[in-house]
Amino acid sequence: MDHRHIRTGDPSPLSTMREPVAASRALSEGPVRFLLVSGSLDDGGWGLLGAFWLSIDGARGGFLVAPEAIWQGSEMARGYRSAAARGWTAEEVYRYWQGQVGVSGAVMIDPQQHADTLFQVARRVGAL
Numbered sequence: 001m002d003h004r005h006i007r008t009g010d011p012s013p014l015s016t017m018r019e020p021v022a023a024s025r026a027l028s029e030g031p032v033r034f035l036l037v038s039g040s041l042d043d044g045g046w047g048l049l050g051a052f053w054l055s056i057d058g059a060r061g062g063f064l065v066a067p068e069a070i071w072q073g074s075e076m077a078r079g080y081r082s083a084a085a086r087g088w089t090a091e092e093v094y095r096y097w098q099g100q101v102g103v104s105g106a107v108m109i110d111p112q113q114h115a116d117t118l119f120q121v122a123r124r125v126g127a128l
Contacts (some may be wrong), residue, residue: 032118039107049073054094061090066125
C-alpha cells in the first residue's frame with residue numbers, strides 16, 4: 001500500500017486554493033454581479049460552493065471559493081481558468097453559467113445578484 005505524506009514545510013496540493021482573497025484587492029473591485037453556486041461540500045453535506053462574479057463593465061471576473069467547499073469550489077475555479085485559457089472572456093464564462101441558473105448537473109446556481117463591491121461577495125461566500 002502506498003502511503004504518501006506531506007512533509008513539514010511542503011505545501012499541500014490545495015494550499016494555493018486555501019489562501020484568502022486579499023481584502024484590499026477585493027475592496028478595489030466594484031460594482032459587480034454574481035451567481036451563487038451550491039453543491040456538495042467537503043464534509044458530504046450540501047451548501048455554498050462559491051460564486052462566479054463579473055465586473056459591471058464585463059472585463060474582469062472569476063470564481064470565489066467557499067472555505068467549506070475547497071474540493072468542489074476549486075474544481076469550479078479550475079473550470080473558469082481553463083475556459084479563460086481557451087480564449088473565453090470573463091463575460092462569456094459568466095454568461096455561460098448565467099444560462100445554467102437552476103439545477104445544472106450536480107450544482108444549483110442562483111439567479112444573478114448585484115453587490116457594490118467584490119468584498120461583499122467574498123464575505124458572502126466566506127472567502128474573507
